[in-house]
Amino acid sequence: MTGYMDEFFDSDDSVSIHRFNAMLSEFYLKNRRPMPWRDEITPYRVVVSEIMLQQTQVPRVLKKFEEFMQIFPDFAALAQASLEDVLRVWQGLGYNRRAKYLLQIAQEIMNRWDGVVPDDPAVLQTLPGIGAATAGSIVVFAYDRPVVFIETNVRRVFIHHFFQDRGSVSDKEIYPVLNRTLDHTHPRDWYYSIMDYGTYLAGAIENPNRRSRHYAVQSKFSGSxxxxxxxxxxxxxxxxxxxxxxxxxxxxxxxxxxxxxxxxxxxxxxxxxxxxxxxxxxxxxxxx
DNA sequence: ATCCCGACGA
DNA sequence: TCGTCGGGAT
The missing domain is CATH 1.10.10.10 (Winged helix-like DNA-binding domain superfamily/Winged helix DNA-binding domain)
Structure with missing residues (x-):
């Protein structure tokens, strides 16, 4: 059924995907960033870190994460906290609605899911403050399952490598490439390497996400x-x-x-x- | 001064 | 689909 050209493109893709993944793992070997939620993995630590990382860069989250863990060591402790307590620890991370979402997530995990973080992205997305990207990242990082999700580093890396001379690249176009590139045997490490490489790229070249169809500049903070x-x-x-x-x-x-x-x-x-x-x-x- | 960044509600 | 939501780094 497949014509000559289909086969040609298929094998060409395989080669470039293989090279890409080889480059990634070599990069990761030398440049892996240690993080407390990577080096001691529990579903709770993954959920907290992913909510914090939604709109806040890693260096700023690093300064808050351990303190948060000291004060709210698990879902049970967090679920019983007051909103004021959570917001107080949250100070400095910004987008304070997330603090309330996180508190609600803890309450819902305890009361509706028996204290167990669901491993289904569709279920996770029913929780407040968890959309497609965060649901996918939680399943990948907490359970090491090969789920496809796009966030800023994924977007940056894939636009740079697979949409070289393109503008206005939509996520819809990225998904199929991502799906074929994702390492199904070690998805967690694979995504870690994407995150680290994406962050490296951000400092090395002009942000490829400017060529994303979804790129937007936010209004200035001062006086807002x-x-x-x-x-x-x-x-x-x-x-x-x-x-x-x-x-x-x-x-x-x-x-x-x-x-x-x-x-x-x-x-x-x-x-x-x-x-x-x-x-x-x-x-x-x-x-x- | 400019940059960055995912979810939600309208 | 678009506007809103923080605050620190550079």
Whole structure:
């Protein structure tokens, strides 16, 4: 059934894929980055690290991870923590919604999954704050199973090597190549090597992800709502429940703007009004 | 000043 | 599909 050209391209692919994987493993042999969630692997440590790594670079996560593990050593401990406790440890990692997602994940793992992290990406994606990329990475890194997922390093490496002279490369195009390249015998190490090589590439050449169809530049932080949200969070962590007037005073922005931002944070389930005070939700306020 | 980065809700 | 969400490094 296969014509001459099909066979030609198939064998050509095999060769380039084989070379690529040989290059990867050679790179990894010399440049493997030690990380606490790689060197002592448990499903809990994998879940926590992957949520932290969603939008935060490795060096910043490295500084927080051990502290987080000391304070919340397992799902049981985390599931019983207050949102305020988790947010306090989370300080500095950014995107604070993730701290709440992580707390909810721990509660759901304990109560619905008997304390066991599901090994099915589709199931993991039903948990809050876990999308396709994180679901795949959890299954790969916790259970060493060959699941295909795309995140920034995968994207960077594959665009660089397999879409050399292309622009606007979509993830849809990357999936089939990734699927054929993935090492099904040692998927965990294979993905580790992709992560390390991708990070190396980021420093060595212009970011190939600029040629991804999904690449986007984010608005600047200084003067943004995000900055004010961060400051509101810090006030509440330092002062405890605080009157809206006091928050207005400390934030020093237009009242309407501060109110709008407070309203969003309440809407997201991070904060709540308690009489005239603003405070963090108690776990019982959102417990399943 | 610019760069980076996955999930979610509209 | 697009806008939003932090904060540190460079």
């Amino acid at each position: 709502d995000r900055e004010i949200r961060g400051r509101i969070l810090k006030i509440l962590l330092d002062e405890g429940p605080t009157a809206v007037d006091i928050i207005h005073q400390k934030i020093q922005s237009e009242k309407e703007r501060t109110d709008r931002i407070l309203g969003q944070m309440i809407h997201e389930g991070l904060l709540m009004r308690d009489g005239s005070l603003i405070r963090f939700l108690d776990s019982k306020d959102f417990f399943l």
